[in-house]
Amino acid sequence: MAPKGGSKKKPSLADDTAHSPTLPEQLSYLHTPRPFKNPAYTKNLNRRTKNLKTVLAQERDRERLERDRRRHQRHHLPMDVDAETTKIDPDHDIPTYSSIEAPPSLLPQRHYCDITGLEAPYTDPATALRFHDKSVYELIKALSSSAAKDYLSARGVNPIVK
Amino acid sequence: MTDNHRTTYIPANLLPVVVPPDSYDDFRSKSTPLIIDNGSTNIRFGFSTASSPHSNLNVVAKYKERKYNKPLLLFGDAIDAESGAKGQARTPWEGDVLLNFDALENALDYVFIRLGIDTSSVEHPILMTERLSSSLHSRALTSELMFEQYSVPSVTYCVDSLMSFYQNNKPGSSERFTSDGLVVSFNTASTSVVPVVEGRGIMSHAKRIPWGTQQSTDYLLKLIQLKYPSFPTRVTSTQTNWMLRNLCEFATDYPALLRSMKNPLHLRESEYIVQFPFAIPIVEEKTEEELTRIAEKRKEQGKKLQEIAAKNRMEKLVQKENDLQYLNNLKEGRSDNKREWINTLQSEGFEDEGALDDIIKKLELDLKRARKKEADGDDSVEEPSFSLIEVPDVELDEEGLKEKKKQKLMKAGFEARARARREKEKEREEKEADEKRDEEERERDIGKWSGKLRQEQEAIMNRIKDRNRRKAALSDRKSAAAQARMKSIATLAADDRVPKKKRKTGAEDMFGADDEDWAIYRKINTAAASSDEEDDINQLQTIELKLLAHDPTFTTEHTHASIASQRSALISAFRPRYEEGDIEGNTRIHLNTERWRVCEAYFSPGMAGVDSAGVGEVIQNVLARFSNSDKARLVKNVFVTGSPSKLPGLIPKLHATLRPILPPEMPLEIIRAVDPEIDAWKGMAAFANTEEFERVGVTKAEYEEWGGETIRRWWGGNWNSSM
Numbered sequence: 031m032a033p034k035g036g037s038k039k040k041p042s043l044a045d046d047t048a049h050s051p052t053l054p055e056q057l058s059y060l061h062t063p064r065p066f067k068n069p070a071y072t073k074n075l076n077r078r079t080k081n082l083k084t085v086l087a088q089e090r091d092r093e094r095l096e097r098d099r100r101r102h103q104r105h106h107l108p109m110d111v112d113a114e115t116t117k118i119d120p121d122h123d124i125p126t127y128s129s130i131e132a133p134p135s136l137l138p139q140r141h142y143c144d145i146t147g148l149e150a151p152y153t154d155p156a157t158a159l160r161f162h163d164k165s166v167y168e169l170i171k172a173l174s175s176s177a178a179k180d181y182l183s184a185r186g187v188n189p190i191v192k
Numbered sequence: 193m194t195d196n197h198r199t200t201y202i203p204a205n206l207l208p209v210v211v212p213p214d215s216y217d218d219f220r221s222k223s224t225p226l227i228i229d230n231g232s233t234n235i236r237f238g239f240s241t242a243s244s245p246h247s248n249l250n251v252v253a254k255y256k257e258r259k260y261n262k263p264l265l266l267f268g269d270a271i272d273a274e275s276g277a278k279g280q281a282r283t284p285w286e287g288d289v290l291l292n293f294d295a296l297e298n299a300l301d302y303v304f305i306r307l308g309i310d311t312s313s314v315e316h317p318i319l320m321t322e323r324l325s326s327s328l329h330s331r332a333l334t335s336e337l338m339f340e341q342y343s344v345p346s347v348t349y350c351v352d353s354l355m356s357f358y359q360n361n362k363p364g365s366s367e368r369f370t371s372d373g374l375v376v377s378f379n380t381a382s383t384s385v386v387p388v389v390e391g392r393g394i395m396s397h398a399k400r401i402p403w404g405t406q407q408s409t410d411y412l413l414k415l416i417q418l419k420y421p422s423f424p425t426r427v428t429s430t431q432t433n434w435m436l437r438n439l440c441e442f443a444t445d446y447p448a449l450l451r452s453m454k455n456p457l458h459l460r461e462s463e464y465i466v467q468f469p470f471a472i473p474i475v476e477e478k479t480e481e482e483l484t485r486i487a488e489k490r491k492e493q494g495k496k497l498q499e500i501a502a503k504n505r506m507e508k509l510v511q512k513e514n515d516l517q518y519l520n521n522l523k524e525g526r527s528d529n530k531r532e533w534i535n536t537l538q539s540e541g542f543e544d545e546g547a548l549d550d551i552i553k554k555l556e557l558d559l560k561r562a563r564k565k566e567a568d569g570d571d572s573v574e575e576p577s578f579s580l581i582e583v584p585d586v587e588l589d590e591e592g593l594k595e596k597k598k599q600k601l602m603k604a605g606f607e608a609r610a611r612a613r614r615e616k617e618k619e620r621e622e623k624e625a626d627e628k629r630d631e632e633e634r635e636r637d638i639g640k641w642s643g644k645l646r647q648e649q650e651a652i653m654n655r656i657k658d659r660n661r662r663k664a665a666l667s668d669r670k671s672a673a674a675q676a677r678m679k680s681i682a683t684l685a686a687d688d689r690v691p692k693k694k695r696k697t698g699a700e701d702m703f704g705a706d707d708e709d710w711a712i713y714r715k716i717n718t719a720a721a722s723s724d725e726e727d728d729i730n731q732l733q734t735i736e737l738k739l740l741a742h743d744p745t746f747t748t749e750h751t752h753a754s755i756a757s758q759r760s761a762l763i764s765a766f767r768p769r770y771e772e773g774d775i776e777g778n779t780r781i782h783l784n785t786e787r788w789r790v791c792e793a794y795f796s797p798g799m800a801g802v803d804s805a806g807v808g809e810v811i812q813n814v815l816a817r818f819s820n821s822d823k824a825r826l827v828k829n830v831f832v833t834g835s836p837s838k839l840p841g842l843i844p845k846l847h848a849t850l851r852p853i854l855p856p857e858m859p860l861e862i863i864r865a866v867d868p869e870i871d872a873w874k875g876m877a878a879f880a881n882t883e884e885f886e887r888v889g890v891t892k893a894e895y896e897e898w899g900g901e902t903i904r905r906w907w908g909g910n911w912n913s914s915m
């Protein structure tokens with residue numbers, strides 16, 4: 031008497047050898063040999079996928095430490111400057127992932143209609159949506175409040191509901 | 193723009209093909225550099241001597257197949273072959289940062305397997321890309337992978353945009369690379385601007401904008417979902433990406449374009465229609481015979497029910513007759529002995545003889561009525577006798593009085609019913625007379641008649657509009673109507689309702705004496721749907737029907753319903769409406785303003801909620817840090833690369849953005865890479881064949897000494913604190 035679980039597995043095992051490999055199986059490279067891999071290499075535990083935020087925070091901290099160290103070093107070294115230093119101030123210009131981020135825009139923002147995308151000279155006081163003309167306004171009046179919030183979030187305005 | 197009005201179809205997914213690995217024989221025991229362009233979307237790889245790289249999507253999926261319970265490892269476009277694997281797809285990149293090293297390891301495995309490498313370690317020096325100023329964490333772990341797992345002899349990192357620049361500005365075979373230029377690279381999750389002076393990338397002055405294809409696709413998807421909230425099928429990111437690549441473009445002058453699109457006709461002309469796949473529901477049309485058969489069946493069922501009802505009635509009648517018989521027998525067979533009689537009565541459940549008589553009478557009446565109904569089916573009105581009403585009270589005894597009262601009531605009821613019937617008849621006659629008059633008028637002078645009716649219709653429509661306006665005004669707290677309402681509520685609820693003067697003379701609150709006073713409650717109560725509205729609407733409908741029927745100049749467009757639901761031409765051009773049953777129409781997406789809106793976000797990401805400067809402004813900032821002479825050298829050679837740069841209209845737009853901020857005599861030239869997708873790889877391959885390549889890599893020995901974060905500083909690589 032075969033155990034219950036075994037009877038379920040049996041048909042699939044029998045099929046296994048019989049069926050021709052399906053396309054995904056052919057494409058899978060799980061079982062192809064990888065001779066170039068070093069079997070002695072143990073995975074570094076540090077390698078577990080970290081959150082983007084933690085990685086960036088880590089970078090920032092390290093950069094800060096590094097910068098402090100260099101500044102400290104420069105203050106205490108003699109004043110003659112090496113010939114190698116470039117004309118750019120070494121302290122400010124070491125680029126990090128966060129430092130080369132573009133700054134916020136200084137140009138005045140144009141108002142575009144949230145519904146149609148055309149120019150929007152008007153704003154609806156009830157929902158804070160910008161609209162192009164009165165027919166669009168009729169449409170806005172008929173929107174539900176969740177739809178209005180969706181339009182706002184497309185623009186990046188996320189109203190927090192108390 | 194030659195394909196206006198053309199409907200495009202979402203392309204179906206093609207199944208991937210199994211490709212055998214390359215033959216390794218050409219490269220065995222030679223240390224040809226291996227070039228890997230590790231992109232956020234695609235990974236391109238190959239040996240440096242190849243003319244073009246292999247390219248595949250940079251995603252890995254580990255999936256356990258349901259059917260045969262086998263685990264699968266799929267890479268790139270092979271994931272499309274297995275629908276369940278798409279949920280497990282992982283990419284090593286998150287935006288611009290390498291985070292998932294398991295995925296990276298699998299990706300590299302695929303690369304090496306595909307290239308057919310079968311030695312015990314990868315014996316080729318590797319040239320690999322990384323993003324602009326990538327984090328040390330990413331680089332450390334990548335180096336670790338490379339050196340420890342694959343035992344690579346040396347690794348060099350470079351920035352892909354610079355390599356593309358190199359490819360397009362290659363020096364002669366033995367000269368050093370000394371071009372100048374401004375490299376604008378459009379990547380998957382960012383757009384970067386890097387100045388290159390004397391062949392060296394000035395990394396410290398480079399800038400990165402967090403807006404790329406990924407964000408553009410998300411924005412377009414969001415816009416589509418907002419525009420079509422009840423779209424029947426789900427729109428996926430891949431489809432949106434396809435739409436972005438093929439249908440969207442840059443507008444050279446966005447505000448001018450918007451102004452021209454205010455015109456609904458123009459809006460319609462500039463739209464693209466995307467037809468999604470849809471399924472036509474199978475409507476089972478019953479043939480004539482089937483319909484008649486069904487009707488017959490229903491009739492038969494009705495008849496059967498009627499028969500059953502008739503039978504029941506018959507049975508009840510028979511039952512009643514039997515009862516009557518029994519009771520009559522009882523009555524006749526009563527013995528003269530009163531006590532016995534009362535006993536028998538009580539045993540039957542009657543209180544006294546009167547009750548027995550009543551029941552007998554009722555039964556007789558019922559029987560008579562039932563028999564009459566069956567006989568002629570018409571309930572004739574019989575005038576019951578009112579004999580006792582005339583007789584004065586004095587002459588009657590107790591029973592008679594009771595009878596008299598009963599008769600009075602019956603008479604009153606009978607007369608009331610007769611009166612109601614008469615009134616109804618009168619109303620009907622009046623209505624008929626009205627209609628006849630109306631028809632005569634119409635036949636006499638149709639112009640005047642229709643004019644009169646139209647005036648009535650307008651008056652009613654105005655009344656409806658006024659009522660709506662009043663309702664809207666009441667909902668606004670600060671309006672005059674709302675404040676008046678609050679005032680009347682306050683006066684009603686006030687304790688002292690009588691004005692001072694009257695109180696002196698001793699008057700009391702006389703609210704309610706006058707019937708008009710109660711009307712104030714109607715005004716206060718805003719929630720009640722006024723019956724006036726319904727009357728108005730009904731009246732309006734009858735008038736409109738008449739007009740429609742007889743007046744040829746009054747069409748359905750003039751009716752109140754169509755005026756109320758009229759949508760402006762602009763909205764219908766922006767989002768055309770289809771009928772309910774039009775399945776094909778309802779699975780269409782019309783893209784008009786979105787086509788330019790999404791690309792405009794590159795130049796002002798604030799439109800989409802990203803608080804960053806756009807491409808134009810960032811270039812301006814970058815250029816500002818250089819002297820004028822350097823600036824001139826940079827803008828003479830503005831180089832645009834990356835697959836999103838293939839979107840039409842980019843170069844004219846860049847030109848229009850940069851020209852105003854530069855001195856007019858400075859020549860401005862913008863060039864796009866010959867092949868924006870592959871040029872980075874080609875540049876790398878070309879570079880790898882020069883002798884400079886050997887000097888800038890990090891060898892295994894150096895890795896073991898300095899660790900994974902240190903790299904050499906060279907013109908094409910990143911530069912950070914570990915050198």
